[in-house]
Amino acid sequence: MSLPPLTSIEIDNYRSIRRLHLPVGALNVFVGRNGTGKTNLYRALSLLQQAAFGRITRAIAEEGGIESVLWAGDRRRGPVRLALSARLGDLSYAIAIGLPVKGSDAALPLEPLVKEEKLVLHTGKRQVALMERSGPSAWLRAADGNRLTYANELLGSETALFAFRDGARFPEVDIVRRSLADWRFYHAFRTDEASALRRPSLALTTSTLASDGADLAAVFATLTEVRGDARDLFTAVEDAFPGTRLEIAVESAQAEIAMRYPDLHRAFAAHELSDGTLGYLALMGALMSYRLPAFIALNEPEASLHPDLLAPLARVIAKACERTQVWIVTHSRAFADHLVREAGAVPRTIFKDGAETWIEGLRITGGFAED
Known part of the structure; x- marks a missing residue:
């Protein structure tokens, strides 16, 4: 029900x-x-x-x-x-x-x-x-x-x-x-060296991202291996990071993610990614998981993101609103403007x-x- x-x-x-x-x-x-x-x-x-x-x-x-x-x-x-x-x-x-x-x-x-x-x-x-x-x-x-x-x-x-x-x-x-x-409430994902986002996840079917993002790789792996369709995810990655490909691997008991950038000869694992890139991927996991929660609250999701990522994030949020309710508090008027254009938001001051x-x-x- x-x-x-x-x-x-x-x-x-x-x-x-x-x-x-x-x-x-x-x-x-x-x-x-x-x-x-x-x-x-x-x-x-x-x-x-x-x-x-x-x-x-x-x-x-x-x-x-x-x-x-x-x-x-x-x-x-x-x-x-x-x-x-x-x-x-x-x-x-x-x-x-x-x-x-x-x-x-x-x-x-x-x-x-x-x-x-x-x-x-x-x-x-x-x-x-x-x-x-x-x-x-x-x-x-x-x-x-x-x-x-x-x-x-x-x-x-x-x-x-x-x-x-x-x-x-x-x-x-x-x-x-x-x-x-x-x-679900998502606030300031940790991206320091000790962050759980930088470590592999247990290879378990995971429908919804944990509040700390610790199972991010498992959330992405669930889309590719269980749903068998991660096209929206890969499209969103391309939208945010043109020419870059998200790689998701499940080996033994672990799931891992990496980013493959254009003109580079190897992929970069989660522990090598910038804070902004990793935080953005965590937001994608929160908003694009196999089963979204009935209500998602984001507290200043634009923090630590490059301005070029705000419009793509607004488009991801617009897509999520087709499946759930989203609550956002932000101090960024620029981000709010993107949400107006991309998702039809009516920001409240x-x-x-x-x-x-x-x-x-x-x-x-x-x-x-x-x-």
């Missing part, structure tokens, strides 16, 4: 984001200068995904704790909560994170806790609650329509989205969990209004003015 598309998101009280509610389409491009908070959009989505793995509170702790991720501007009195939500087809999932209440919550001091979760089915103008969680307790509507209550069964560090994994009894919970888990990150033309209720 195909996964439902992401149609909108809401972010409340996350770092420089006070409140944003925005629609999501096939290609979403956000442009902003350094310090405007554009990366916080990317991080907020990445954090929301962790709810599907039951790791959202750990991810917050790894970012420095709840105080480091909460809205950084002036606050009203009373508890402040980080709230994230996503609309996936006719389902919407929301989660709120806060600090423990002394004497009430079973938690360590200053530990980030899941306070609330909610899953709703939208049927026309009607909304049907399928799951509601408050503190340690939750109720869920089963597939047969019965409402099942689970009192004091959840720790504050857990999510109900991950804890209730019975797809037969709670199919909508399963759909949302699988949808979020399928998202991110700016700071005082301490608050905002998006030009975005209405408070969601949607853009011109829409």
